[in-house]
Amino acid sequence: MTTTTSAAVEVTGVHRRYGGPDGFEAVRGVSFEVRRGELFALLGTNGAGKTSTMELVAGFTRPHAGTVRVLGHDAFAERPVVRPQLGIMLQEGGFPPDLTVAETATMWAGTLSDPRPVGEALELVELGHRSGVRVRQLSGGERRRLDLALAVLGRPSVLLLDEPTTGLDPESRRNAWRMIRGLLAGGVTVLLTTHYLNEAQELADRLAIMHEGRVATSGTPAEIVAGHPARITFRLPGGAGLAALPALPGLRPDSEDGGPGRAVTIRTDGLQRTLTELLGWAARHEVELSGLEARPASLEEAFLAVADDQEPLGVRA
Template identity: 55%
Template sequence: MNETIISAHGLTRRYGDFTAVDNIDLDIHTGEIFGLLGTNGAGKTSTLEMLEGLAPASAGTISVFGKHPIKDRKVIRPHQAVMLQEGGFPADLTARETLNMWAGTLSTPLPVDETLARVDLQHRANVRVSALSGGERRRLDLGCAIIGQPKVLFLDEPTTGLDPESRRAAWTMLREINAGGATIVITTHYLEEAEALCDRLAIMHGGRIVTSGTLAEVIAGHHSTIEFAANAPAPAFADMTNDGNRTRVRTHNLQDDLTNLLVWARKNDVVISELDVRDASLESVFLSIADTPASPVNSPSTVNPASAHAPTSTDV
């Protein structure tokens, strides 16, 4: 899983004076599920579009299968699939007709009925797209993405609109696809989804990658929290706040500090209530990043002209 299948260096995307993606480096390994997370407007979708070959970079380099995602699109396209945030299927086609139409554009598609079963739409195969629910249309999007048996699968918010049971069924299917050898790149707002699926992940904020690595690496060094109310002033901790009703302790030594708190309460006959103990988690890391003001990005006037270019006819 150490071989790099997707590589980006100095990747930048600008829209006029606005820099959506600011000089990021990214390496995705063969056979992994890689998660790209971030706050709203962080640059996730713009990054994904460049990796997919759907939009040119303003600066930097991208390699997919060792090829340029736009210039070498004819070579790359048969081996990758993209699931956008919205599919835009013809409303008058049925689910089966939609998959049949899409399969007709592919070199080695899976059987349509098998694909319908994998996304749990076999009982809705003859229903028109216009009559499918939002979650069913999302599963049809996913069916179109997997029917070509891609080696690289890009998924942009794949389980949005799905109920919890359908979401978990989608996770199982994605694990099976990944176990079959496909590399999966996913953006998601569901942190539980990232925790359940991703071998590695990166969190973007303000167009930049703030942290990346395995889940354990991303969480490492982040504080845990202890919150409680007490009928007496709490002992001092290194990082402690009190709003008059509840005390909040941020700690890198959760077990020791929690033990000290409980021992103090027992020795002093203090009643502790509303105790809430939370270890460091992807959610706490994400919220900490989201609460931090994004660093200002370079405007076009401050970027070295030799390192930036406008899209040309060779990029499309």
């Protein structure tokens, strides 16, 4: 019987290893939960363990340690109970190439207890007009859209999407986002992996960034971004080094000096204050800061900080 927990997915201290007791450990103590009706995104560098974690949630294999529960059930031991409530989109679908799009969806619908009408599922991903085309004749992006159609065909309560928009053109990606938002509005819970940071920024209620098999940071996109500095970049005017600049917040005394004409990046937690002081100094000294850009912290900054092992604040010339 399904519990009344507010979490649709609970991952607690899971480990996954390949190649026996001394093999490669792809997932190393990962924990997170996905609340009912939200979209939770897993981000990470290549090899971070995202897909391995997703496969544990799908119940394809048992974790070597830790627990995975979906809708209150053990994802592996109780997979016959969980599976009818899951929609799963893997990185590769592996469809029979000689079947048409409609035949492929109809075949898949035959394995489900309460599928959507095939035509409805294909229209959701804008493949209705391609229903009579054989799978081998589809483009890579169209095959991804067929993957997505099959994932939602069974009216899932929990939808697992592993890199769902890879290979899609920008318009198709936006349409996929629109469909996912519609599913969320209908109460579906979504666990998503993606390499597109703007996709996570657009869709995720909360997210985790993985690195080397562990969760490096997690929270709402705003919470994760808030922990990282804004950036101001410009080029030093001729004849000026860093020593000529004022004592700006984020400009450390021990920063490496930059020669004239070299690019300077100031990282700061007080973007407006630092920029005001910099521009005031430039006005007083009649200095033109070429290539001046000021950018608030972004999800990309947070991601790169994890990938780069959290570079310290300061100036890089």
